[in-house]
Amino acid sequence: MEHAFWHERWEKRETAFHEGRPNALLVKHLPVLDLQPGSRIFLPLCGKTIDIHYLLAQGMRIVGIDLSPIAVSDLFEDLGLTPRISEAGRLTHYGAPGIDIFLGDLFALDRETLGEIDAVYDRAAIVALPREMRAYYARHLVDICVAAPQLCLTFEYDQALFDGPPFSVEAAEIDHLYAATHKIALLERGRVPGGLKRREAVDQAAWLLTRR
Numbered sequence: 001m002e003h004a005f006w007h008e009r010w011e012k013r014e015t016a017f018h019e020g021r022p023n024a025l026l027v028k029h030l031p032v033l034d035l036q037p038g039s040r041i042f043l044p045l046c047g048k049t050i051d052i053h054y055l056l057a058q059g060m061r062i063v064g065i066d067l068s069p070i071a072v073s074d075l076f077e078d079l080g081l082t083p084r085i086s087e088a089g090r091l092t093h094y095g096a097p098g099i100d101i102f103l104g105d106l107f108a109l110d111r112e113t114l115g116e117i118d119a120v121y122d123r124a125a126i127v128a129l130p131r132e133m134r135a136y137y138a139r140h141l142v143d144i145c146v147a148a149p150q151l152c153l154t155f156e157y158d159q160a161l162f163d164g165p166p167f168s169v170e171a172a173e174i175d176h177l178y179a180a181t182h183k184i185a186l187l188e189r190g191r192v193p194g195g196l197k198r199r200e201a202v203d204q205a206a207w208l209l210t211r212r
């Protein structure tokens with residue numbers, strides 16, 4: 001999607017993707033990432049997700065990136081933290097103890113700026129992007145995230161039923177995008193409780209991607 005699309009969503013507060021509680025699949029499957037307190041976990045396209053509050057409460061350190069200044073300032077306000085704000089090349093860095101958030105385009109985030117990470121958590125990130133951008137997204141993550149394992153959550157439904165985002169990302173696409181670099185394990189697949197956009201026939205899947 002164009003940047004303007006997302007800026008407009010945040011300005012109009014059309015943020016139905018934002019969950020009011022920690023994501024159930026994250027809570028269930030976080031242990032597979034085998035992280036320790038102090039581990040640094042990267043959330044691409046992080047918005048102001050409550051999952052960040054949850055991961056901080058587990059003792060994790062967070063690094064995230066989002067395009068929207070509204071999302072980033074809401075996130076720090078919700079956390080009750082006052083960030084230190086500085087330039088980081090084409091991005092702006094918002095930092096507080098245990099948390100680094102970059103404001104700007106994921107594709108402008110390089111490996112050095114991201115720093116060392118222990119895991120990647122993709123929730124509502126790959127599914128937020130149209131098909132042609134997903135290949136670019138996956139290649140970029142592989143490039144900047146080096147050997148970190150990834151917990152990736154996807155939706156699967158008949159794309160003819162409605163337009164994304166969120167888009168349907170089927171198992172074959174995960175395989176196509178990541179099989180060359182990662183071992184891929186399906187942790188769980190099941191119906192999305194309540195469906196999506198008033199459609200019931202939507203599944204969600206949780207994938208563990210570990211670097212070969």
Ligand SMILES: C[S@@+](CC[C@H](N)C(=O)[O-])C[C@H]1O[C@@H](n2cnc3c(N)ncnc32)[C@H](O)[C@@H]1O
Pocket residue numbers: 006007017018019044045046047048049065066067068071104105106107123124125128165
């Ligand atoms: C569907 S929302 C998901 C947010 C969050 N992961 C969550 O679970 O609530 C997608 C987010 O990606 C951000 N975004 C879209 N394209 C981006 C890009 N190229 N770089 C950084 N952030 C982007 C949007 O501003 C939006 O907050």
